[in-house]
Amino acid sequence: MTEPTLALLGLGPMGGPMARQLLAFDAGLTVWNRTSAKTEPLVALGARAAASPADAAAAVVLTVLPDLAQVESLLPGEDGLLAGWAARNITRPVLVVHGTVSPVAVAAFAERLLRSHGVAVLDAPVSGGTLGAEEGTLSIMVGGDKDAAQSVKEIYEAMGTTVRYMGPSGSGALAKACNQVVVAATVTAVSEAMLLARSGGLDLAVMLELLQGGLADSAVLRQKGQRWISGDFTGGGSAKNQLKDLGFIREAATADGLELPLSRTVTELFGEMVARGDGELDHTGIHRALALRSAAANAGIPLAH
Template sequence: MKIGFIGLGVMGRPMAEHLINAGHDLFVHRVKDASQYLVTAGAKAMQTPYEVAQNADVLILMLPDTPDVEDVLFGEEGAANGLKPGTLVIDMSSISPLVTKEIAARLEQATCEFVDAPVSGGEVGAKNASLTIMVGGSVAAFERALPLFNLMGKSITHVGGVGDGQTAKVANQIIVGLTIEAVAEALLFARQAGADPAKVRAALMGGFAGSRILELHGQRMIERTFEPGFRIRLHRKDLALALDAAKRISVALPNTAATAQLMNSAIALGDGEKDHSGLTRTLEAYSGVVVD
């Protein structure tokens, strides 16, 4: 299959590599030093998104934010003008569910199929092809995309119509963000109360408080390993999507708002590029605690 892949970041690179290893022809854009190995492996570097789209039967996007997706598709030399009728566009970025519906409508006017398929699992999941993929779109488009999803993920769910995948991802980010904040509070409390946070974490893992967040991110907090992973800056963006959508549908998300503000503080303190487990540093700063 001829696949255009735009978005060769921390997660996009291994996702693209899985597609190459499965024998697909990949056309990519904005190849940097970190992604040059994909060209060595057989991917073909194009100068513009338009050129990528011209060569592709399927176009996959894995971009940081809503404006990035809009620019790549509809900006100057954007991909939308190069799409052939019948092209399947798969947006695996995490962006606004509402804008996603607008994008799908514009692409459908060009007789292209569209699915939104944001992912969860971070860099580790991308490398291990074990991502959770949440999909919105028609049944036919989902079934067309499924063989490609199977190369990149393990838990793949067709949630519903266009935009429902993004809605599921926003819900995921609410749970993950608030749980990271809760784990950070708990381990900070344990440390300052005089207990060994590593032993407290081990004890909690055997009870009702046990979770993947406590297991993985709790360990990061204890070991002080905050290389991303998933950046605080990007998680703050996802919570902003949640709060914007909540405002439009009149839903109260008070703890999401509080965690987003904590992430704002983390970014102000210079930690925006750290893994979201680094939120513990912000709570420590609030409490006047120096650990690093």
């Protein structure tokens, strides 16, 4: 069997469609997922399913996982990536972290893996949502060793239309933190606008059309606008993950001695939403949290934290 040169681990809402885009770039793509059934649609398209992370060990391994802890869990043990790389005599593998992670933590992780195991870690979070992943139009922000980043640029370009090298380890994650400031604030602002429009008796479909036709337009409105009209906030990018990302923003701001009042307020609102048990809803579900907040205030009920 030909040894894999490219593998993608983590076939969730983003990883699955990213893998489909990569199959056009590398028909020998290896995929792995903790729930193996998720590999089956990709195997039908020609991908190779790995039995374990060790079996997926390739010269370039992309991970699309929620946080750095999940990436680290792939490394140790006889079924881990480190054992797989050693067995295949891959001495300078590239490990790509596509998830949204802490800029501080991923920089330390990259330094440790390079020093101890010769693994070049690139933090390359993506933006564009599931639609961007499905269409291959993601924005990819890359941090880490510049030569390593250049060596996998064509892989990124198979999945995204805007690929930029941002600097040393942690720089891609920091760029994603900046992106998430805007995303979290935008979904909250649109939710407030729609709450106000609904309260005033305006037609939300017409309101959405007006917003999309003016300066307030955004990818958030274009991809997710119907959620505010239908009131269906199930699925999508979860509020729980949005709150996680907001924590990384706070961490990065604190490290740089910055005060970000808007991000602090948005973090508090998402914290309330998750604490109420709505963390699995799409982050646009902050509209529901704001509506409940207003209802509680009008009824004189103290907010639960």
